[in-house]
Amino acid sequence: MVSPPAPTVRRALSAAAWLLVVLAGLIAAVWGVAWALEGGPQPSADAVEEAVHLDLPEGTEVVDADLSQAQPPMPGDRAEATVRIESDAFGAFIADNGMDAPLLAGVTPAGTASGVIPAGCTDEVCYSATIVVTDDAVEVDLTVTLL
Known part of the structure; x- marks a missing residue:
């Protein structure tokens, strides 16, 4: 051995x-x-506005967006985006898109108000959204289906 x-x-x-x-x-x-x-980097507010076919106010910040399912746009495609809209411009966002008034549902664990924008449709899309309201802005989590 x-x-x-x-x-x-x-x-x-x-x-x-x-x-x-x-x-x-x-x-x-x-x-x-x-x-x-x-x-990767988040798309611009203009790219989100074009993909979801909704008017976003000037100064809107894109927090998160998944527009991959809506490229190229076809009926039935979905797009999801989370945008931060200044509190002063939120009313214009609702009015410009013909949305119903938001319904406040409660408070988040962080102590901010939360709610929903009732689901609805325009000539181009159907949408649903949840919102979180802070002192200076409203964070809108949009889900859009193209018509």
Whole structure:
């Protein structure tokens, strides 16, 4: 029977180098998955306005949007967007789009008012929305189906 070779510094350094390579690969894989889940830049308010076929007031901020199902626009396609509208412009948003008055439903755990904009349809889309009202803005979570 042959005895195992004696441990040497060279073998120890080689093993340490391989472990570092494997660890670096694992870290790179985790970073890659996190980067992929992060997503890309949000579309502009003009792009969201064009996709959802609703008028957004000047100064509207896009918080999140998934317009991929509405590209290219076909009847039955859906678009989802979360926009932040200044409180002063929220009434104009409701009026410009012919929406019914929002219904406040309660309070979020953070203590802000929340509610819904009753579902409805225009000539181009049907929509539903939830809202969260803060001191200076209203966050509107829109779901739109193209007609």
